[in-house]
Amino acid sequence: MANNRDISLPVVKRLPRYYSNLEELMREGVLRISSSELAGRMKITASQIRQDLNHFGGFGQQGYGYNVSDLYHEIGRILGVDQRLKVILVGVGNIGKAIATQVNFSKRGCELIGLFDIDKSVVGQVVAGKRVCDTSDLSDFCIINKPEIAILCIPKSQAYSVAEKLIDSGVTSFWNFSHFDLNVHFDGIIVENVHLGDSLMTLKYRTNNKI
Amino acid sequence: MANNRDISLPVVKRLPRYYSNLEELMREGVLRISSSELAGRMKITASQIRQDLNHFGGFGQQGYGYNVSDLYHEIGRILGVDQRLKVILVGVGNIGKAIATQVNFSKRGCELIGLFDIDKSVVGQVVAGKRVCDTSDLSDFCIINKPEIAILCIPKSQAYSVAEKLIDSGVTSFWNFSHFDLNVHFDGIIVENVHLGDSLMTLKYRTNNKI
Numbered sequence: 001m002a003n004n005r006d007i008s009l010p011v012v013k014r015l016p017r018y019y020s021n022l023e024e025l026m027r028e029g030v031l032r033i034s035s036s037e038l039a040g041r042m043k044i045t046a047s048q049i050r051q052d053l054n055h056f057g058g059f060g061q062q063g064y065g066y067n068v069s070d071l072y073h074e075i076g077r078i079l080g081v082d083q084r085l086k087v088i089l090v091g092v093g094n095i096g097k098a099i100a101t102q103v104n105f106s107k108r109g110c111e112l113i114g115l116f117d118i119d120k121s122v123v124g125q126v127v128a129g130k131r132v133c134d135t136s137d138l139s140d141f142c143i144i145n146k147p148e149i150a151i152l153c154i155p156k157s158q159a160y161s162v163a164e165k166l167i168d169s170g171v172t173s174f175w176n177f178s179h180f181d182l183n184v185h186f187d188g189i190i191v192e193n194v195h196l197g198d199s200l201m202t203l204k205y206r207t208n209n210k211i
Numbered sequence: 212m213a214n215n216r217d218i219s220l221p222v223v224k225r226l227p228r229y230y231s232n233l234e235e236l237m238r239e240g241v242l243r244i245s246s247s248e249l250a251g252r253m254k255i256t257a258s259q260i261r262q263d264l265n266h267f268g269g270f271g272q273q274g275y276g277y278n279v280s281d282l283y284h285e286i287g288r289i290l291g292v293d294q295r296l297k298v299i300l301v302g303v304g305n306i307g308k309a310i311a312t313q314v315n316f317s318k319r320g321c322e323l324i325g326l327f328d329i330d331k332s333v334v335g336q337v338v339a340g341k342r343v344c345d346t347s348d349l350s351d352f353c354i355i356n357k358p359e360i361a362i363l364c365i366p367k368s369q370a371y372s373v374a375e376k377l378i379d380s381g382v383t384s385f386w387n388f389s390h391f392d393l394n395v396h397f398d399g400i401i402v403e404n405v406h407l408g409d410s411l412m413t414l415k416y417r418t419n420n421k422i
Binding site: 173194 | 220224226227228230231232235240252254284289290291294296304305306308309310312313314315316318319320349359360362383384385386390392394396401403405406407408409410411412413414415416418419421422
């Protein structure tokens with residue numbers, strides 16, 4: 001069994017894809033799968049799969065394949081789906097509302113405990129079963145409730161001051177939908193950027209160049 | 212100057228990030244930047260930057276750095292920001308509405324020409340300045356208007372039939388927000404998946420393991 005610390009970030013980034021593919025296979029009633037079958041399904045190479053999954057020793061056997069359920073649960077354990085982290089969301093506009101209502105937080109071991117906005121017409125609305133609070137209450141809320149992760153769905157212009165407030169209140173992990181590069185301005189924080197426009201540009205390039 | 216076909220997909224996926232960082236630098240009035248300064252800003256290694264940008268020869272010089280504006284425009288050319296592609300969006304729920312209203316399509320050389328939904332209460336609404344059409348009109352619309360890219364913001368259960376209809380009508384590129392693995396079911400299409408839940412799980416792992 002691997003020590004989580006030994007797993008490199010590129011491998012970590014692929015784990016959720018393995019996890020959801022294995023979940024799908026379990027739903028289809030598949031008990032075992034070879035690295036080449038899994039590779040065909042995920043459109044990556046079998047050698048990449050063997051290399052990645054070697055980190056979780058004991059699940060693959062020559063000529064036998066992987067035990068789907070065992071591998072699924074081991075990757076779930078590595079991903080920490082059973083450890084609950086508290087999450088808040090700042091900026092309940094179109095994207096924020098979509099994230100709050102569409103993302104299955106509990107399935108991923110997260111709990112959305114607070115929603116914040118500066119717009120007085122949004123504060124007080126109920127979104128995803130939660131009343132939206134005023135951003136002016138953010139620091140107090142964080143000091144009391146200690147969320148581990150903040151989701152930023154705010155415009156670039158607000159990102160610095162909101163992030164600073166959150167960091168001062170003990171939040172160190174950010175799921176960043178704002179177009180503001182937090183890592184340039186703050187050290188010692190963990191950031192996953194979702195740059196939707198970048199993904200569209202990559203698709204456009206691939207469409208133009210048929211790759 | 213590189214032939215676009217020579218550039219590997221991992222490099223392509225980094226290009227939009229270079230592009231937005233260079234845009235930011237131009238806005239800050241920076242004329243030249245060294246690979247190590249750019250590396251510090253983007254939190255990647257200087258050698259990775261030199262390796263990536265070597266594909267676009269002529270912009271980096273030893274002890275002199277990159278000409279920000281030239282590199283910005285060259286990467287824009289490679290990304291095809293001046294070539295306009297037609298885009299449609301299927302599924303105008305929370306995520307679909309957020310994408311239609313928040314993503315700056317024209318800045319990325321795309322034009323959103325149609326919105327579709329099967330929900331009769333959504334059809335006829337005006338979103339991002341466009342009237343939402345009925346999904347039953349999708350095939351006719353595609354055959355007449357020839358969109359290059361379809362954005363799928365529909366539930367997994369609808370994804371197969373909608374994608375099949377689109378492919379039959381000539382669409383080959385998909386920006387896929389549904390949790391359905393199109394590549395498993397269709398060959399010869401180009402897909403950029405946006406798996407928001409995967410990104411959250413990666414952040415959660417990094418938060419738990421402080422990496």
